[in-house]
Amino acid sequence: MNLxxxxxxxxxxxxxxxxxxxEACFISQPALSMMVQKLEEELGLKIFDRSKQPIIPxxxxxxxxxxxxxxxxxxxxxxxxxxxxxxxxxxxxxxGIIPTLAPYLLPLFLxxxxxxxxxxxxxxxxxxxxxxxxxxxxxxxxAGLLATPLPQANLKETPLFYEPFYVYAHDEYEKNxxxxxxxxxxxxxxxxxxxxxxxxxxxxxELRKQSNAQLEFEAGSIDTLIKMVDHQSGVTIVPELATxxxxxxxxxxxxxxxxxxPVREVSLVTHRDAVKRRLIEALRQEVVANLPKKLLEMGQGxxxxxx
Numbered sequence: 330m331n332l333x334x335x336x337x338x339x340x341x342x343x344x345x346x347x348x349x350x351x352e353a354c355f356i357s358q359p360a361l362s363m364m365v366q367k368l369e370e371e372l373g374l375k376i377f378d379r380s381k382q383p384i385i386p387x388x389x390x391x392x393x394x395x396x397x398x399x400x401x402x403x404x405x406x407x408x409x410x411x412x413x414x415x416x417x418x419x420x421x422x423x424x425g426i427i428p429t430l431a432p433y434l435l436p437l438f439l440x441x442x443x444x445x446x447x448x449x450x451x452x453x454x455x456x457x458x459x460x461x462x463x464x465x466x467x468x469x470x471x472a473g474l475l476a477t478p479l480p481q482a483n484l485k486e487t488p489l490f491y492e493p494f495y496v497y498a499h500d501e502y503e504k505n506x507x508x509x510x511x512x513x514x515x516x517x518x519x520x521x522x523x524x525x526x527x528x529x530x531x532x533x534x535e536l537r538k539q540s541n542a543q544l545e546f547e548a549g550s551i552d553t554l555i556k557m558v559d560h561q562s563g564v565t566i567v568p569e570l571a572t573x574x575x576x577x578x579x580x581x582x583x584x585x586x587x588x589x590x591p592v593r594e595v596s597l598v599t600h601r602d603a604v605k606r607r608l609i610e611a612l613r614q615e616v617v618a619n620l621p622k623k624l625l626e627m628g629q630g631x632x633x634x635x636x
Contacts (some may be wrong), residue, residue, distance in 0.1 A: 334368045335397040337361050338376055342394050345383025349404045358607060361501035422608045425461035425473040429551055430595065433570035434474060438619040446611060452625060465600055472609050474616070477552065477596040485601050489616055490624045491592040492568045496584040499562040518565040556577070568593055590609060593629065 340350035340361075347365075356580070369376055378542055426435065434485035435453070441513040443451065454461070454470065463471040465484060477486045491494070554565040572583060597613050617625070 330368060330371055332401065334364050335401055336366050337395060338368065339397055339401070340584065341365065341384060342386060342403045345382065345385070364624075379410050417448050418446045418608055418611055420605065420608060421450045422454065422605060423452045423454070423471050424612065425470045426473055427456055427458055427461065428455055430474055430476075430570070431455045431570075432550075432552070433573065434595075434616070437611075437621075438616045441619055442615040445615065448606065449611075462598075465598060468600065469604050471599065471603065472612060473598040476593045477598065478594065479532065481597065483601055484604070485599050486596040486601075487613060488616065488618055489596055489613070490620055491627045492570060492588045492624060493592050493627060494566050494568055494586060495572060496564060496586070497558055497567050497582055498564040498584060499582065511564060513564070516563040518557050518563050526527050558582070565609055573621070574596060581600070595609060 336465055337350065337354060337356075340353050341347060344350045344353060347362050348358050351361040365376065372393065374389045374393075377385050378387050378390075431453075440449075440612060443449070454462075454464065458513050461473045461483070462471065462479060462481060465473055466481070474489075477488065479486065479518060480610050551567055551571045555567065555571075555575070557563065558565050572580065575583070595611070595617070599609055603609060
């Protein structure tokens with residue numbers, strides 16, 4: 330039995346005649362008749378009542394024809410799946426990313442992604458978590474690269490990696506590994522309100538920062554926090570990706586936390602009814618493929634909430 334025989338018997342049913350079926354299949358009538366007869370012999374029953382004009386299926390033949398139709402339908406689906414896999418991905422993909430990730434994560438995967446998928450038009454929005462969540466909920470974004478978990482029932486979170494936090498301090502600490510309580514809140518530089526990283530650091534240090542210092546400053550970026558420590562003393566907390574661009578001298582100011590290490594979970598966030606699943610999955614794969622090995626091996630640690 331082969332697929333061609335199934336196509337022939339369906340052609341005979343559709344045309345009610347062996348000669349018309351042969352014409353439709355671009356084959357000689359004797360050849361088609363022989364293939365149908367061989368199938369009947371293999372199955373041990375007559376599929377068609379040849380005494381009727383036009384030819385009609387036998388009772389047993391109707392069941393065979395129905396199954397043949399189902400088999401060929403599944404084969405067509407298999408070819409469609411294969412075709413889709415071979416096709417070059419194309420279309421628009423709108424993604425959002427938070428500012429504390431954008432300058433460090435985007436350079437890792439953007440070029441490889443665009444080279445691999447030249448027919449994809451990528452549009453990127455950099456904004457705070459709350460703004461990106463609203464865009465995702467309204468369908469204005471296809472996906473977001475955000476710190477999670479988020480208290481949003483209609484959004485789907487696919488964790489990509491767990492990023493450890495480090496202390497970045499102007500002055501040396503006696504300890505090589507620090508606890509959150511080792512930090513002086515009065516010396517702590519923070520991002521401005523609206524950044525989820527600010528909330529994570531406040532949760533980590535279990536404080537609501539109040540200061541009577543002469544200078545109070547809330548930064549808009551991690552790079553600014555680092556520069557404030559470099560030139561104004563004090564301390565801040567930075568995620569690992571931000572440490573990759575530090576100079577050798579700056580890296581001397583990094584101190585890890587004691588195990589279990591506090592981390593932030595970074596996820597690909599989509600609406601639960603997202604349509605561009607193949608594009609989104611291609612994005613996920615490319616992000617993960619270009620992450621530093623250390624991040625991929627990092628466990629969950631103590632995941633910091635952002636609320």
